[in-house]
Amino acid sequence: MTSAFVPPVYPYDRLDRAREAASILPGGVVDLSIGTPTDPPPEVALAALAGLDAGGRPADESGAARGYPPSIGSQELRLAIQHWTKSRLGAGIPLDAVAVCVGTKEFVATTPQWMKLRYPGRDTVLYPAVSYPTYEMGARLAGLRPVAVPLDSTWRMDLSAISSDDASRALMLWVNSPGNPSGALDDLGAAAAWGRSAGVPVFSDECYAEFTWDGPPQTILGHGGGPDGIDGVVAVHSVSKRSNMAGMRVGWYAGDGDLVTYLREVRKHAGFMVPGPVQRAAAAVLADQGHVEVQRDRYWKRLLRCQAILARLGPTPDLPAGGFYLWSPAPAGDEWAWTDWLAAKGGVLVSPGSFYGPGGAGYVRLAMVAGLDRLDLVASRLGV
Numbered sequence: 033m034t035s036a037f038v039p040p041v042y043p044y045d046r047l048d049r050a051r052e053a054a055s056i057l058p059g060g061v062v063d064l065s066i067g068t069p070t071d072p073p074p075e076v077a078l079a080a081l082a083g084l085d086a087g088g089r090p091a092d093e094s095g096a097a098r099g100y101p102p103s104i105g106s107q108e109l110r111l112a113i114q115h116w117t118k119s120r121l122g123a124g125i126p127l128d129a130v131a132v133c134v135g136t137k138e139f140v141a142t143t144p145q146w147m148k149l150r151y152p153g154r155d156t157v158l159y160p161a162v163s164y165p166t167y168e169m170g171a172r173l174a175g176l177r178p179v180a181v182p183l184d185s186t187w188r189m190d191l192s193a194i195s196s197d198d199a200s201r202a203l204m205l206w207v208n209s210p211g212n213p214s215g216a217l218d219d220l221g222a223a224a225a226w227g228r229s230a231g232v233p234v235f236s237d238e239c240y241a242e243f244t245w246d247g248p249p250q251t252i253l254g255h256g257g258g259p260d261g262i263d264g265v266v267a268v269h270s271v272s273k274r275s276n277m278a279g280m281r282v283g284w285y286a287g288d289g290d291l292v293t294y295l296r297e298v299r300k301h302a303g304f305m306v307p308g309p310v311q312r313a314a315a316a317v318l319a320d321q322g323h324v325e326v327q328r329d330r331y332w333k334r335l336l337r338c339q340a341i342l343a344r345l346g347p348t349p350d351l352p353a354g355g356f357y358l359w360s361p362a363p364a365g366d367e368w369a370w371t372d373w374l375a376a377k378g379g380v381l382v383s384p385g386s387f388y389g390p391g392g393a394g395y396v397r398l399a400m401v402a403g404l405d406r407l408d409l410v411a412s413r414l415g416v
């Protein structure tokens with residue numbers, strides 16, 4: 033008999049006790065637990081939302097806010113994505129190979145069920161063993177089998193550890209680079225090659241690409257098969273992190289022609305749509321790189337500041353190769369005790385590493401979403 037699905041407690045709800053302890057300190061909680069941007073979105077986004085053109089004049093009557101927006105994304109936004117993919121990631125892709133989603137969390141959580149409908153003989157979703165929890169949850173929500181791929185000592189997937197049985201049952205492999213929570217850069221070429229030889233589509237979550245510190249941003253596009261290098265691979269992106277637009281909910285997926293065509297048709301039937309003004313705002317921010325440089329500078333300075341604070345208290349965390357998290361070993365390997373201590377004494381809320389899989393135990397994750405003034409407050413509370 034199969035048992036009824038009961039949603040597990042949402043990981044961040046398990047931080048309520050620590051949050052309460054941090055909140056009572058003068059100055060309140062410094063919340064580094066969730067990777068939600070708190071810096072302002074660029075002006076161009078707000079102007080586009082308000083229906084203004086780049087010069088601040090009312091844009092022509094496109095009806096963007098009135099009618100149903102195109103589920104696959106407006107031509108304007110898809111062209112902006114195509115152009116950004118070429119100029120920033122160096123990958124040329126046909127316009128038909130691009131479609132939008134309502135932020136990538138939605139895409140990560142729902143795609144397994146559409147893949148199951150397409151390949152009913154398969155039942156498995158492969159994902160990195162220490163990773164963003166929605167990869168596993170998407171499999172569970174579709175009634176599928178989540179199978180964690182072990183990581184090596186540098187937090188990259190050990191693809192050789194995937195059994196031939198799991199590979200033959202797999203609907204998809206998720207890869208995430210720069211990776212949340214570890215900040216590691218995975219080998220996207222190796223992931224694409226594994227997928228090709230195993231006959232498994234590879235979905236590459238690249239939402240932190242702009243915050244790559246070791247070298248230029250990377251994409252799986254170009255590493256797949258076919259003349260454009262996109263056969264068998266799909267890259268997943270969003271402006272949530274790049275442009276501080278998490279509240280506007282817009283992302284996209286691009287790659288394998290057959291998969292993108294299939295997914296965009298299914299998603300059209302299911303009614304996934306990004307509001308028209310938000311699509312315009314996303315197109316506007318993709319044409320602007322200046323604000324991304326400002327944000328990169330903010331995150332890097334905060335990473336250095338936080339690393340220095342933690343180094344005075346316990347093991348020094350490595351700086352990440354990408355992303356805006358510090359993945360920090362907890363003293364004595366007890367991530368819950370360390371989370372509680374940091375909350376009670378420093379008023380700072382962090383995430384225990386086990387939120388990202390059992391292999392994350394012994395670590396905590398700190399998101400660089402508070403300003404330097406707030407990090408200074410934490411340092412002074414802790415006397416370091």
Ligand SMILES: Cc1ncc(COP(=O)(O)O)c(C=O)c1O
Pocket residue numbers: 067134135136137138140164208212237239269270271272273278282283
């Ligand atoms: C690895 C990863 N993928 C996807 C997302 C979801 O981002 P969004 O839905 O805002 O595009 C997040 C958010 O934290 C993330 O860390």
